[in-house]
Ligand SMILES: Nc1ncnc2c1ncn2[C@@H]1O[C@H](COP(=O)(O)OP(=O)(O)O)[C@@H](O)[C@H]1O
C-alpha cells in the first residue's frame with residue numbers, strides 16, 4: 001500500500017529541562033509507493049526512529065498527517081494500522097520453538113491449525129528456515145534469529161513493514177548477508193517498506209529510494225545513484241561517501257549544455273540541472289574519488305591539476321591516495337585493479353583531471 005507523510009513534525013519536552021523543547025522532526029513530506037522500499041538515512045539523532053514510530057502509531061505527531069492508501073490514519077492505534085515493526089533486538093520468544101514463534105501472529109488472529117501450519121511452512125521455506133521448525137531461538141545463529149523475526153512479521157502480511165536498524169546487533173559479515181536477504185524477501189512479497197539506518201552502504205543495497213535526513217529535516221530523496229552522484233548539498237555529499245569539493249568560479253552561463261567553470265586558469269564545461277548560478281559565482285565541483293583520473297606527470301601535460309602523492313593506502317582491490325596540490329585543498333583519489341593498472345607511490349608527481357560528466361556543481365555557501 002502507498003504511504004504518505006504530510007508536514008510531519010514532532011516536538012518533545014526535554015526530560016532534563018522541562019522548559020526546553022526538542023524538535024526531533026520538522027516539516028517532513030514524503031510519498032512512498034506501493035511495494036517500494038525506502039530507507040531513512042542519517043546520523044544518530046536526526047529523527048529517523050521518531051518518524052518511523054509516527055508511521056507505526058507508537059508516537060503521535062505534533063503536526064501533520066499520516067496517510068495509508070488514501071486513508072488518514074492519525075487516529076488509528078498501532079494494532080489497527082496494518083504496519084509491522086522489525087526490531088534490532090530480536091523480540092522473539094525464547095521459550096517457544098521457531099515454528100511456534102512464527103505461528104504466533106496467526107494464532108492470535110484465531111486461524112485454524114491447518115491453515116497456520118501451511119502458512120508457517122511456506123514462509124519458513126522462503127526464508128531458508130525449514131530445518132529449524134523445532135529449534136529454540138537460543139539454538140540458532142544471530143542471522144537465523146533475525147530471519148525468524150522477519151518471518152514473524154511477514155506472516156501477518158502487513159501492508160507496511162518498518163525496520164529500525166535491524167542488523168546492528170550482527171557482526172559485519174552477517175550484516176552484509178542479511179541486507180541482501182531482507183531486500184530479497186521484501187521484493188518477493190512486494191511489501192511497502194521503510195528501512196532506518198545510519199549506514200550508507202546498507203541504504204544503497206536495500207532501497208529503491210533513499211531519504212537522507214539531518215537534524216529532523218529531509219535533505220534529499222532519490223535513488224541510490226541520484227543521491228551519490230547528484231547530492232543537493234555538502235551534507236548529503238559527505239554522508240554517502242568520501243568526496244572532493246573542488247572550488248571554482250563560473251565564467252560562462254548554462255545554456256542547456258552546462259556552465260563554464262574555471263579551476264585556477266583551466267576551464268571546463270560542466271553539465272548542470274540548475275540554472276540559478278550567475279557569472280563569477282563561487283562553486284564547488286563535487287567529484288567522487290574514483291572518478292578522478294590520475295597519471296604520472298609529464299611536462300606539457302594538459303591536465304587540470306598537478307600534485308604529489310602524500311599518502312598511499314593499498315587495500316587490495318583499490319588503492320587510496322591523498323594528493324597534495326599547491327594552493328588548494330588536498331585531493332582524495334581511489335584507483336582500481338592495481339595488479340593490472342599499477343599504482344603510485346608516496347612522492348610521485350602526478351597529474352589529476354576529471355571528465356565534466358563526473359562533476360556535480362553546488363553553489364559555495
Ligand atoms: N521520547 C523522547 N523524549 C525526548 N526526546 C526524544 C525522545 N525520543 C527522541 N528524542 C530526541 O529526538 C531526536 C531524534 O531522535 P531519534 O528519532 O531517535 O533519532 P535517530 O533514530 O535518527 O537516531 C534526538 O535528539 C532524541 O534525543
Ligand SMILES: [Mg+2]
Nearest residue numbers: 045048049050
Ligand atoms: Mg534511531
